[in-house]
Amino acid sequence: MTTESIERPPAQIPAQAGIGLRAEHYKEVIGSQPPIGWLEVHSENYFGQGGKPLHYLEQARQLYPISLHGVGLSIGSTDPLNKAHLDHLNRLIHRIEPGLVSEHLSWSSVDGKYFNDLLPLPYTEEALKHFSTRVHQVQDILQQQILIENPSSYLSYSHSTIAEWDFMNAIVENTACGILLDVNNVYVSAVNHGFDARHYLRAITADAVQEIHLAGFTIDIIGGQDILIDTHNKPICDEVWALYQVAIERLGAIPSLIEWDSDLPPLDFLVEEASRAQTIMDECHALVA
Amino acid sequence: MPSLHELQSAFADTLLNPDTTHTLSYVAQDKISRDQRLFIYRNHVFSSLTSALQGAYPVIERLVGAAFFRSVARGYIRLHPSTSGDLEQYGDSFAEYLSGLKQVDEHTYLPDVARLEWAYHRVYFAADVPALSLEMLAKVDPDQQHQLRFGLHPASQLLRSSYPSLRIWQVNQKTYSGDQTVDLSIGGNHLLVLRPQLDPQIHDITHDEFTFLESLACNKNIADSLDLVADVNPEFDLTSCLQKFISNKTLVIFSLENQGDQTRAYRKGDRTWPQSKRQKT
Amino acid sequence: MKNRNKLVSTAISSLLALSATAVATEAYSAGPPLEKCFGVVKAGKNDCGVKSLGTACQGTSSKDAQPDAYIDVIKGNCEKIVGGSLTAKK
Numbered sequence: 001m002t003t004e005s006i007e008r009p010p011a012q013i014p015a016q017a018g019i020g021l022r023a024e025h026y027k028e029v030i031g032s033q034p035p036i037g038w039l040e041v042h043s044e045n046y047f048g049q050g051g052k053p054l055h056y057l058e059q060a061r062q063l064y065p066i067s068l069h070g071v072g073l074s075i076g077s078t079d080p081l082n083k084a085h086l087d088h089l090n091r092l093i094h095r096i097e098p099g100l101v102s103e104h105l106s107w108s109s110v111d112g113k114y115f116n117d118l119l120p121l122p123y124t125e126e127a128l129k130h131f132s133t134r135v136h137q138v139q140d141i142l143q144q145q146i147l148i149e150n151p152s153s154y155l156s157y158s159h160s161t162i163a164e165w166d167f168m169n170a171i172v173e174n175t176a177c178g179i180l181l182d183v184n185n186v187y188v189s190a191v192n193h194g195f196d197a198r199h200y201l202r203a204i205t206a207d208a209v210q211e212i213h214l215a216g217f218t219i220d221i222i223g224g225q226d227i228l229i230d231t232h233n234k235p236i237c238d239e240v241w242a243l244y245q246v247a248i249e250r251l252g253a254i255p256s257l258i259e260w261d262s263d264l265p266p267l268d269f270l271v272e273e274a275s276r277a278q279t280i281m282d283e284c285h286a287l288v289a
Numbered sequence: 290m291p292s293l294h295e296l297q298s299a300f301a302d303t304l305l306n307p308d309t310t311h312t313l314s315y316v317a318q319d320k321i322s323r324d325q326r327l328f329i330y331r332n333h334v335f336s337s338l339t340s341a342l343q344g345a346y347p348v349i350e351r352l353v354g355a356a357f358f359r360s361v362a363r364g365y366i367r368l369h370p371s372t373s374g375d376l377e378q379y380g381d382s383f384a385e386y387l388s389g390l391k392q393v394d395e396h397t398y399l400p401d402v403a404r405l406e407w408a409y410h411r412v413y414f415a416a417d418v419p420a421l422s423l424e425m426l427a428k429v430d431p432d433q434q435h436q437l438r439f440g441l442h443p444a445s446q447l448l449r450s451s452y453p454s455l456r457i458w459q460v461n462q463k464t465y466s467g468d469q470t471v472d473l474s475i476g477g478n479h480l481l482v483l484r485p486q487l488d489p490q491i492h493d494i495t496h497d498e499f500t501f502l503e504s505l506a507c508n509k510n511i512a513d514s515l516d517l518v519a520d521v522n523p524e525f526d527l528t529s530c531l532q533k534f535i536s537n538k539t540l541v542i543f544s545l546e547n548q549g550d551q552t553r554a555y556r557k558g559d560r561t562w563p564q565s566k567r568q569k570t
Numbered sequence: 571m572k573n574r575n576k577l578v579s580t581a582i583s584s585l586l587a588l589s590a591t592a593v594a595t596e597a598y599s600a601g602p603p604l605e606k607c608f609g610v611v612k613a614g615k616n617d618c619g620v621k622s623l624g625t626a627c628q629g630t631s632s633k634d635a636q637p638d639a640y641i642d643v644i645k646g647n648c649e650k651i652v653g654g655s656l657t658a659k660k
Binding site for chain 1: 290291292293294296297298300301304305315316317319320321322323325326327328329330333334337338341370371372373374375376377379412413414415416417418443444484487
Binding site for chain 1: 611612613614616618620621623624
């Protein structure tokens with residue numbers, strides 16, 4: 001163990017509400033230490049070798065357990081796994097000792113070009129086999145379990161043969177990875193593709209879910225139709241809070257993240273959203289007890 | 290039915306080239322059309338790569354205006370797509386791209402300002418290292434001192450410009466409130482972008498200091514580097530030069546000619562500092 | 571050759587002598603840098619939010635990559651950079 005880690009809180013992410021730590025809030029979070037259970041950051045923002053990002057992240061780690069959420073590993077790509085990217089991630093894992101490490105059910109690069117976006121996979125047997133092999137490889141290299149998050153998506157493929165929730169469950173079965181269940185993404189995709197969000201929540205393998213994401217979306221009107229865009233710049237909507245309640249009733253208390261990426265509100269607002277999630281977890285727990 | 294790789298390649302083509310002939314007939318059309326669905330992804334890809342360029346090149350954006358910047362960014366993204374899953378890496382060849390644009394012909398200082406911004410961007414994320422150990426330096430045999438090689442801080446960049454690029458950079462900072470006029474006839478500058486602690490600094494250094502540091506950065510020993518400068522300027526004050534650049538953490542390591550491994554270890558790679566030993570937990 | 575080696579030795583000796591008091595600590599400063607940006611924290615660029623079309627420029631057709639129309643715009647914005655020979659360097 002390094003000297004720093006002795007002063008750190010345990011790595012494990014508690015079954016409580018947490019918030020995303022963004023650069024705009026570094027000083028305030030470290031200075032005021034808001035009453036939240038844990039923090040999450042986007043791994044790639046800490047791939048540099050030094051300077052402010054790592055400086056503040058290490059300070060935050062002295063105060064909170066931290067989860068590393070990746071957006072750029074491109075697990076679903078047919079290109080070879082990017083070893084340099086994994087090296088950066090591995091180094092960051094050793095430096096920060098995160099409680100959870102997660103990535104997405106998506107691809108973001110092909111033929112060496114990156115699109116830095118979570119692009120949708122076809123849900124076919126071929127893609128399932130490919131994605132499972134890659135999750136295996138990543139877990140082998142990182143020497144730890146990772147969580148896979150369901151993406152929000154804006155298109156589907158006519159040759160897909162597997163429902164997304166079954167695809168997620170099959171990956172868990174094949175690789176023993178965990179699930180990061182983004183309830184907002186379930187809702188966004190349900191509206192965009194016309195499936196039943198509640199069915200998704202009932203169908204997902206309960207034991208595998210180790211983290212939940214909550215966020216806000218924007219409604220774009222395209223071709224006269226409402227399309228939900230997962231913008232992470234708005235409060236969580238009532239429908240998503242209702243789905244969250246359904247998920248918590250089924251899954252019990254699960255580490256739950258308030259995710260906000262652009263047009264950041266004051267820190268207090270994020271803390272309030274987190275406390276709302278916490279209240280839902282506490283009330284469900286009280287009912288069960 | 291396309292293979293996964295065929296699908297990804299065709300999808301990628303339509304993202305970067307809206308005029309592509311791929312039809313992607315396997316993208317489902319229901320509520321809205323195939324093209325409308327693809328457009329959502331294309332919009333996001335261009336928006337986030339443009340935002341990465343805006344983050345690295347805020348002064349260029351301010352100089353050319355938001356609309357022109359977006360337009361230039363679009364052209365750049367098509368020609369030089371991202372090659373990393375980390376957006377902070379995106380935009381390294383933007384200065385070269387700018388210098389090839391005919392709209393920039395009348396504003397030839399723009400690529401130099403872009404180079405300064407990229408240097409600043411890289412330095413912001415570069416490794417942290419401790420100051421040079423003077424105790425260790427004191428142990429070097431005086432007869433060998435002329436063979437010393439000094440290594441620059443990994444968070445340092447040397448830049449030469451024929452334009453007053455620092456002045457242009459300064460007056461276009463958000464926090465700057467004075468006169469924004471810059472007279473190009475004041476001439477060029479030699480710059481050292483450096484991050485001794487957490488905040489990047491830009492130093493306007495002399496031609497001699499620049500030549501000396503550049504020579505050290507090319508792994509030449511101190512005596513040869515001194516020659517380069519002293520031949521032209523016999524008045525060059527080596528003591529104060531060393532004092533300045535050791536104390537501000539430009540020069541952070543040294544080695545002797547015949548034991549230069551440590552110095553070379555990070556200079557030969559892309560300025561990557563040797564990894565500190567960390568225990569796995 | 572001898573002379574320059576001696577110059578180096580002299581410089582390093584003076585440096586070490588001076589540093590006994592000053593340079594050894596990082597507190598020593600060789601004067602303020604010309605530009606220092608205290609407190610600027612760059613926002614992380616990697617995130618997983620998606621941009622809505624709300625403010626998107628309609629154009630993502632290839633014409634947009636040929637920004638001839640903007641020559642006047644750039645002139646307007648850069649008019650405060652004056653003097654010298656703007657086209658001297660190529």
